Amino acid sequence: MIRGCGVDAVFLTPRAELVLIVGPGFPIDSDLTMDSASEGEHHGGKGKADAEGRYVRAIMHYVQGVAAGVTTVNLKAGKCILSVKVPWGRRH
Secondary structure, three states: EEEEEEEEEEOOOOOOEEEEEOOOOOOOOOOOEEEEOOOOEEEEEEOOOOOOOOOEEEEEOOOOOOOOEEEEEEEEEEEEEEEEEEEEOOOO
């Protein structure tokens, strides 16, 4: 946790194909930017912290033709800039 804000990844499936990104401690009702990168694919979006300063979003990891990888998720709101790495897929 940095400056009261944090980010965590909660695996909702055994191989982390579906993950819940939870960011507590952000400024209440603040605008957030979430960017993710996974095996060459990049996605971004805007969001908002709730009345308790928490951001929650489900993400799915899937890159066509790739059985496993790592997704890096970055969250930014004001001075809170955080990231989490999420391994996903089949490991041999």
